[in-house]
Amino acid sequence: MVDADREFDIVLYGATGFVGKLTAEYLATTATGPGARIALAGRSADRLLAVRESLGPQAQSWPLITADASQPSTLADMAARTQVVVTTVGPYLRYGEPLVAACAAAGTDYADLTGETLFIRRCIDTYHKQAQDTGARIVNSCGFDSIPSDLTVFALYRQAQRDGTGELEDTNFVVRRFAGGVSGGTVASMTELAREASLDPEARRLLNDPYTLTPDRAAEPELGGQPDARWRRGREIAPELDGYWVGAFAMALPNTRIVRRTNALLDYPYGRRFEYAEQMSVGRSIAAPVAAAMATGGNVATMGLGSRFLNRVPRGLLERVLPKPGTGPNEQTRERGHYTVETYTTTSGGARYRATMSQQGDPGYKATSVLLAESGLALALDRDKLSDLHGVLTPAAAMGDALLERLPAAGVSLEVSRL
Structure with missing residues (x-):
């Protein structure tokens, strides 16, 4: 169990990267005052110093820690000094495991940004039991992937529970509005994931299983394929989407x-008939059906033919032509970005609900840095509001109620309405 008397509440690892700097900037403006003991960590002391100097007077007392994934002992020392490690260092399949190992061994809570399903599966298989024993919470996917998905479903469950309208059944997440780019880190992560899938038949099998991350595969209900890539009319999801078309959502x-793992970790409060899918709205114009089909086809190709193609391209060539990790858009572009998602559900009692979540800021950069920072703050400062679970967890399973309470003050709107 983590020692509350440790030197720091949060160590931000990867603070010199693009999203790391944004996370540091957010923490510097929101986590001031007593009870927010923060340190910055990374490979280069000089670059860490430059980041700290850019943050203004409120962060100038933050200690700097030099740590490197290639030197596990430095990660172990770092993890032992703090209650929580927040990390932006990916691709996680390539660089992430030593830090998870250090946190699981030290009983230190951990939050990352990974959307790499195979990395999360590896964490579960290797570190879940150890983290349970030491009292660590290893919380993956604390950015735009996958907090809007995980938290909107959790909010729907809480509302249905209060209303006594039964368990969640057919549930659909729809990206309604989205403005922003794809980060270099996300591209690198998806490239790494596709490459591994191209080399390993077992990895491909896991990626095709809707319950890849379940704690107990045999305990999951067989509800059909629950496909990740499909296009259809919006009215098939909810009457409120009549006239719209939806296609596959890339993430x-x-x-x-993640959402299905939350249900299992919490002992199936959403129900055993909980079906979940994600889509993005492509509008209602005459070209919308074509756009929906193209989005779906592109998603299939990326993880199908795309993975085989990537296996034939030298890694060095890909790194030269794809966006680089640690790079991103300028401030004006980041500020103009935004997203709005809607999650619709029908309960076993016949009630229909919609959860709407929206946030200003480029989803992959500014919005993600806010979500990650607030996750770290929840783990460090809201410990009485966290679940009793330990091990490799999801955002909602670890801190669903704490995030529902914390995020509105961070500019994240989440409302649930009965339809």
Whole structure:
């Protein structure tokens, strides 16, 4: 169990990267005052110093820690000094495991940004039991992937529970509005995931299983394929979407697995008939059906033919032509970005609900840095509001109620309405 008398509440690892700097900036403006003991960590002391100097007077007393994934002992020392490690260092399949190992061994809570399903599965298989024993919470996917997905479903469950309208059944997440780019880190993560899938038949099998991340595969209900890539009319999801078309959402694969793992970790409060899918709205114009089909086809190709193609391309060549991790758009572009998602559900009692979540800021950069920082703050400062679970967890399973309470003050709107 983590020692509350440790030197720091939060160590931000990867603070010199693009999203790391944004997370540091957010913490510097929101986590001031007593009870927010923060340190910055990364490979280069000089770059850490430059980041700290850019943050203003409120962060100038933050200690700097030099740590590197290639030197596990530095990660172990770092983890032992803090209640929580927040990390932006990916691709996680390549760089993430040593830090998870250090936190699981030290009983230190951990939050990351990964959308790499195979990495999360590896964490579960290797570190879940150890983290349970030491009292660590290893919480994956604390950015735009997958907090909007996980938290909107959790909010729907809480409302249905209060209303006494039964368990969740057919549930659909729909991206209604989205403005922003794809980060270099996300591209690198997806490239790494596709490459591993191309080399390993077992990895491909896991990615095709809707319950990839379940604690107990045999305990899951067989509800059909629950496909990650499909296009259809919006009215098939809810009458409120009549006239719209929806297609595949690029991050449906990791997000859906996170949501289903939450249900299992919490002992199926959503129900045994809970079906979940994710889509994105492509509008209602005459071209919308074509756009929906193209989005779905592109998603299939990325993890199908795309993975085989990536296996034939030298890694060095890909790294030269794809967006680089640690890079991103300028401030004006980040500020103009935004997203709105709607999650619809029908309960076993016949009630229908919609959860709407929206946030200003580029989803992959500014919005993600806020969600990650608030996750770290919840783990560090809201410990009386966290669940009793330990091990490799999801955002909602670890801190669902704490995040529902914390995020509105961070500019994240989440409302549930009965339809």
